[in-house]
Amino acid sequence: MTPEEFRTAAHALVDWIADHRERIPQLPVAARVAPGEVAAGLAEHAPEAPEPLEDVLKDLEQVVVPGITQVQSPHFYGWFPSNASLASVLGDMASSGLGALGITWQSAPAATEVEEVVVEWMRELTGLPAGWRGAIQDTASTGALVAMLAARERSSGYSGASGGLQAQDAPLVVYASPHAHSSIAKAVALAGFGAGNLRLVDVDPITYAMRSDALAAAMDADRAAGLRPAAVVVSVGTTGTTAIDPLAEIVPIAQRFGAWVHVDAAMAGSALLLPEMRHLVDGIDGADSLGWNPHKWMGTILDCSLLYVRDPEHLVRVMSTNPSYLRSAVDGEVTQYKDWGIPLGRRFRALKLWFHLRLDGVEAVRARLRRDLANARWLAEQVEAEPGWRVLAPVSLQTVCLRHEPEGLGGEDLDAHTLAWAAAVNDSGRAFVTPSVLDGRWMVRVSVGAEPTEREDVAALWQLLRETAVLAPSSTGA
Numbered sequence: 254m255t256p257e258e259f260r261t262a263a264h265a266l267v268d269w270i271a272d273h274r275e276r277i278p279q280l281p282v283a284a285r286v287a288p289g290e291v292a293a294g295l296a297e298h299a300p301e302a303p304e305p306l307e308d309v310l311k312d313l314e315q316v317v318v319p320g321i322t323q324v325q326s327p328h329f330y331g332w333f334p335s336n337a338s339l340a341s342v343l344g345d346m347a348s349s350g351l352g353a354l355g356i357t358w359q360s361a362p363a364a365t366e367v368e369e370v371v372v373e374w375m376r377e378l379t380g381l382p383a384g385w386r387g388a389i390q391d392t393a394s395t396g397a398l399v400a401m402l403a404a405r406e407r408s409s410g411y412s413g414a415s416g417g418l419q420a421q422d423a424p425l426v427v428y429a430s431p432h433a434h435s436s437i438a439k440a441v442a443l444a445g446f447g448a449g450n451l452r453l454v455d456v457d458p459i460t461y462a463m464r465s466d467a468l469a470a471a472m473d474a475d476r477a478a479g480l481r482p483a484a485v486v487v488s489v490g491t492t493g494t495t496a497i498d499p500l501a502e503i504v505p506i507a508q509r510f511g512a513w514v515h516v517d518a519a520m521a522g523s524a525l526l527l528p529e530m531r532h533l534v535d536g537i538d539g540a541d542s543l544g545w546n547p548h549k550w551m552g553t554i555l556d557c558s559l560l561y562v563r564d565p566e567h568l569v570r571v572m573s574t575n576p577s578y579l580r581s582a583v584d585g586e587v588t589q590y591k592d593w594g595i596p597l598g599r600r601f602r603a604l605k606l607w608f609h610l611r612l613d614g615v616e617a618v619r620a621r622l623r624r625d626l627a628n629a630r631w632l633a634e635q636v637e638a639e640p641g642w643r644v645l646a647p648v649s650l651q652t653v654c655l656r657h658e659p660e661g662l663g664g665e666d667l668d669a670h671t672l673a674w675a676a677a678v679n680d681s682g683r684a685f686v687t688p689s690v691l692d693g694r695w696m697v698r699v700s701v702g703a704e705p706t707e708r709e710d711v712a713a714l715w716q717l718l719r720e721t722a723v724l725a726p727s728s729t730g731a
């Protein structure tokens with residue numbers, strides 16, 4: 254494709270994207286395809302000869318779009334928001350168009366330095382401690398793995414450079430809430446601690462936040478048994494209920510054991526853009542790392558996750574490699590992001606954040622976040638005021654955990670009812686919510702915060718939930 258051909262095709266594609274975004278509110282929210290249906294709509298073999306763009310766009314429209322759950326819809330309340338602001342989409346396009354190779358500072362000095370500047374802007378905007386430095390990772394899962402590797406190496410005296418964990422005289426233990434995201438258990442296992450050395454610490458039965466007294470007791474018991482407490486993962490905004498583990502209480506406990514403190518704020522990090530929400534990370538000065546996803550609520554298109562550390566030198570020591578073909582005369586003066594994470598080749602992700610901040614402006618993002626917090630509070634008030642309905646966890650951010658509890662219905666019948674009405678809501682195409690288990694029973698998470706969702710959309714959702722739950726099988730005895 255020549256640049257001229259690209260110009261024509263790209264204009265057509267941008268028109269298609271703009272049209273698509275405009276019609277998203279009218280599309281069914283949940284993907285309506287059976288397993289294998291999308292694949293069956295595609296050619297069996299790759300084309301030998303070029304095809305016209307119109308044919309590709311036709312398939313995009315007819316085969317691909319129905320196979321996508323429309324998370325950019327104002328009626329999307331599933332999982333967590335995964336906003337893809339169009340300003341950030343432009344940055345993503347610019348990144349692709351530049352075709353830069355991010356392997357060392359030398360391979361694209363701008364890719365490194367734009368990232369340094371934007372990551373520092375974000376540190377300032379979220380009130381994280383001066384002196385902390387960060388890098389853009391693909392996801393919070395990768396960020397957690399990097400943090401666990403850094404924790405392992407600090408606790409084991411850089412064992413990775415010698416016999417690894419196999420040469421340690423005592424097992425290293427990691428602590429987290431049972432409500433921590435599944436990526437934490439995965440990171441602990443992948444970093445070699447072993448799933449058996451992940452302690453799930455008791456939580457408060459009302460707030461679902463980690464109990465710091467239980468943490469202290471678990472760490473003491475492990476040390477008395479000859480184990481070595483190595484890290485505590487503090488969930489600020491758990492996936493199930495957005496529970497906030499008490500960082501300020503946890504930090505001094507972890508410090509007594511020299512344990513690394515990683516804060517997983519994948520979702521809640523966006524809230525730190527609001528000065529009034531910074532209390533969520535009180536105590537952060539004493540932590541070691543924090544990861545969060547602009548690609549969730551804030552709306553910088555996937556993938557864009559920030560990982561900050563208090564001691565960048567330690568991280569670089571753990572992550573660095575130095576083969577001859579990557580060396581340059583400026584190595585001592587520049588940041589080499591290959592030494593801040595796992596991959597060598599890195600995309601120019603900073604551009605999407607840079608475009609997002611510059612074209613939308615931070616004030617508009619803050620206004621949207623405040624709107625969503627208020628909408629979630631409003632919904633929780635409606636639910637609490639409605640007989641037969643219950644809010645099941647504190648609404649600390651923008652997610653409301655709720656259940657319709659018709660009189661006389663409990664146990665598995667209540668579960669069946671919950672799953673039936675949640676499925677009916679999702680099948681209607683008019684909204685999308687996520688059922689999830691809390692305290693052994695199904696409930697429904699309504700995660701407010703899609704970019705276009707306004708109060709009237711949330712009011713329409715509440716109407717839909719009530720109508721649907723009343724008709725759902727178990728409540729009628731059917």
Ligand SMILES: Cc1ncc(COP(=O)(O)O)c(C=O)c1O
Nearest residue numbers: 392393394434436490491492519
């Ligand atoms: C609290 C929390 N941590 C981590 C993750 C993983 O995020 P990612 O998809 O960026 O790996 C999620 C995803 O929803 C999350 O909610």
